[in-house]
Amino acid sequence: MLRFLKVGNRSHFFFFSALQIRSVRVVVDVAGGERVDTSKPSFIHPAAVVHPNAVIGQGVSIGPFCSVSSSVKLGNGCQLFPGSHVFGSTELGDNCMLMTGAVVGDDYPGCTIIGNNNRIGYHAVIGVKCQDMKYKPEDECFLEVGHNNDIREHTSIHRSSKSTDRTVIGNGNLIMGSCHIAHDCKIGNNNIFANNTLLAGHVEVEDYVHTAGATVVHQFCHLGSFSFLGGGSVVSQDVPKYMMVSGERAELRGLNLVGLTRYGFSIEEIRSLRTAYRKIFMCVDGNVGSFEERLAEVEQHENLVHVPVVRAMLQSIRHSFAEDRRGICKFRHWNVS
Incomplete structure (x- = not known):
């Protein structure tokens, strides 16, 4: 089976048996003529379907019944657990982990970029086309995810609705099970979304926002930094910085004093x-x-x-x-x- 590995500006082709653990030794020329050994073992299970044009980094583990499309790039140390899939023009940074059943990217125009050290949970669906009637199948749409995010089971995060926008997730976010982040949302850093938090399209979330379970946020709303949204809240207007809201039609309930104290x-x-x-x-x-x-x-x-x-x-x-x-x-x- 043919595998394609790209290192620096040079391309290398390797033939190896699908039944073997791949251990490829690559020596790269660097400045000053020094030669650096970047070898790390990689494993591709014989029951996985990996396109020969996919770019596979060092130390990658691809389990049985996984699939990797032709335009995919997997960074060093990525782990694809059994039955996970990476489609379309999708790039995973170093040390990303896809749990069983996770799906990242799709074959529609556009791309999904995932940073380093992200964990994508069981049966999460990340970077697929949006659920917006304005979307046109020929439009390029985008999702960008930063580093060190924990995206838990059954979460869905969609690409943008048009080529002039993008869905963006920052760094260090904890997105718990069964959350939904719709098209064109902009999520900052170090946020915590409890289970079943639902963000409609074009929602903007700053940093250190905490939602309790079953929170629903209307499209185009803004959630200010260090705010807290009580469980079961339906948020139809903006939540200013540092404040706490709750209620079936969320109302301001004061400052997020617990959060402010915890964050110093x-x-x-x-x-x-x-x-x-x-x-x-x-x-x-x-x-x-x-x-x-x-x-x-x-x-x-x-x-x-x-x-x-x-x-x-x-x-x-x-x-x-x-x-x-x-x-x-x-x-x-x-x-x-």
């Missing part, structure tokens, strides 16, 4: 955020002004405006009221007078 925010920062939040969202007397007036008051507050986290929260709120945005989740009017 100082007591002074949290105190300033609480003061700003109360002034904007919690009525303390009967003469309180409109929401816009309260927001402007905090923006001009001589002590609060100089605190970076407060400025970030205010900016997050303001951006949610831009012309193409959905506004923020509703908040309860508390009257403690």
Whole structure:
């Protein structure tokens, strides 16, 4: 059986038996004339179907009943467990792991790029065409996934809906079982999506966002950094930075104090955020002004405006009221007078 291995700018062809463990020794010329041995054993099970044009890195393990298409590139140390599949123009970085039944990429135009050290769980489906009526089969569509993500069982992540956009997943995210990330979403870093979190198309998630189970997010919503979405919430508007929402139609429930403490925010920062939040969202007397007036008051507050986290929260709120945005989740009017 013919296998194709590409090293640097030079191509090498190797013949080997499908019944054997492949151990290929490749010596590469580097600057200064030094020759470096990059050999590592790779294993391709005889029951796997690997196209001869696929680019296979060193130390790759491909189990039985796997399939690897002609345009696929597998980085060094990748592991494909039995019954996992990589299709279309798809690139896996180094040390990626596909558990049994995982499917990455498809044969439609476009590509799926997966970074290093990603784990893709049992029967997850990553980088397939979107579920959007605007999609045209001839359009090139894209998915880009960063590094060190744990994508658990039965999760689905779709490519973009058009060639001018792309679905993007950052680094260090934990995406638990049966989550869905739709076309054109932009996901930042170090987020935690609990089981059955569903993100509709064009949702943007910043960093360190935590959703509880069965959370649903409407298309085009923005979730600010360090926010928390309670279990079973239906989020139809933006969640500003540092805030917590919950409810069948999610409402603001205060700051994500537990998350802020866990992520190392100082007591002074949290105190300033609480003061700003109360002034904007919690009525303390009967003469309180409109929401816009309260927001402007905090923006001009001589002590609060100089605190970076407060400025970030205010900016997050303001951006949610831009012309193409959905506004923020509703908040309860508390009257403690």
